[in-house]
Amino acid sequence: MERQLLEQSLADHHREAYLWARQCCRYDDEQAKDVLQEVYVKILEGRARYNNLSSFRTWLFAVIRYTALDILREKHLVIVDEPGDNDHPALPADEPPDEPVDYEALLRQLPARQAQVLLLAFYHGMTLEAISTVMDISLGTVRTHYDRGKKQLKELIALNPVQDHGRR
Amino acid sequence: MEDDKILESFFDGMKQVDAQRPVPPFRKPRPVRRLWPPALRYAAAAAVTIAMVAVLYRVRQKGSEQTTPPKDIVIVVGPEATRTGSLVNTSEQSLSEWTSPTRYLSEDF
Structure with missing residues (x-):
């Protein structure tokens, strides 16, 4: 090009x-x-x-x-691609938040890969095939992250109702 | 499908928040002008290495030349014999020149 x-x-x-x-x-x-x-x-x-x-x-x-x-x-900062964290949220989701929860705070509670797959699918409107290319993982793994991520995010949304979608 | 709508609504809300987010302007990164392009640098490094090897080789060679003792050359000079074509060297003498080795006996007698 x-x-x-x-x-x-x-x-x-x-x-x-x-x-x-x-x-x-x-x-x-x-x-x-x-x-x-x-x-x-x-x-x-x-x-x-x-x-x-x-x-x-x-x-x-x-x-x-x-x-x-x-x-x-x-920079020895947070590794966003930590493998093996697929089953457990990064932060405990059962703690009631003191402040109105925003979108980013909710997504931060998901494992990094699940959050990225959901962002690519729902936010950026990518197909699962394209997501597998971006993430360099198999389509099957993308589907797993996608399904688990959706389930966890729904639970988080239910636990932390975002009023008016958390607009600040 | 209903579940997906919840998520779609969630991410739509997130997009709306991000729509108000300031994004830094697109800036083209200036191409870094390198005084020495990579290929030239490798070539220079190779040339320096070769030169160093050559110098070391010369120095070593000179050192070895100094340590070896000078060789003595012996030249032997002798009378050249007349070539007779024979394997045995005999001095050629004519009969008139020939003297008997026992001549002195007859003279004494």
């Missing part, structure tokens, strides 16, 4: 790329900015190349996710 076309594609997807980077960084704006800048440098310097095997958006999301993982690991 030519550089100008690449820059145009990145500019077109910038907003949702930033939001996805933020979601990969556990909603940390500063980290998301760093991740996205690193992603753009990687792509424009040719260290990450689009191979036309998936849509540009799917590929870009995969690059963002991997870069976020790398940067967070380098």
Whole structure:
């Protein structure tokens, strides 16, 4: 892909790329900015190349996710891709919240992979096939995370009713 | 399906919140101008390594030259014998030149 076309594609997807980077960084704006800048440098310097095997958006999301993982690991921060945490929420969900719960707080209570699968499916409107490409996991595993995530999030919503969907 | 609607409504609400979120403007990262492109750096490193090996080789060679003692050359110079074509070297003499080795006996007598 030519550089100008690449820059145009990145500019077109910038907003949702930033939001996805933020979601990969556990909603940390500063980290998301760093991740996205690193992603753009990687792509424009040719260290990450689009191979036309998936849509540009799917590929870009995969690059963002991997870069976020790398940067967070380098900084010894929370690892967003902790495997083996599929069955238990990261935070106890049975504690009654003192403040009105927002969306991000609810999603943080899900295991990272489940939250990411749900975000990609419901928020970004991706198919399960595209999600398996972004997450680099099998379709079966995506389905498992998807079903478990849905079940857990529904329970969390029931436990923490988001008034007017938690708009602040 | 009803369950999915709950989740869809949840994520729609999240999107609405995010719609008000400021997003940093898209900035093209400036290409980093490298004084030494990677290929040139590798080439320079290889050239320096080769030069160092060559210098070390020369130094070692010079060292070994100094330690070996000079060899003595012995030249033996002798009279050249006339070639007779025979395996046994005999001095050729004519009959007139020949003297008997026992001539002194007859002279004494």
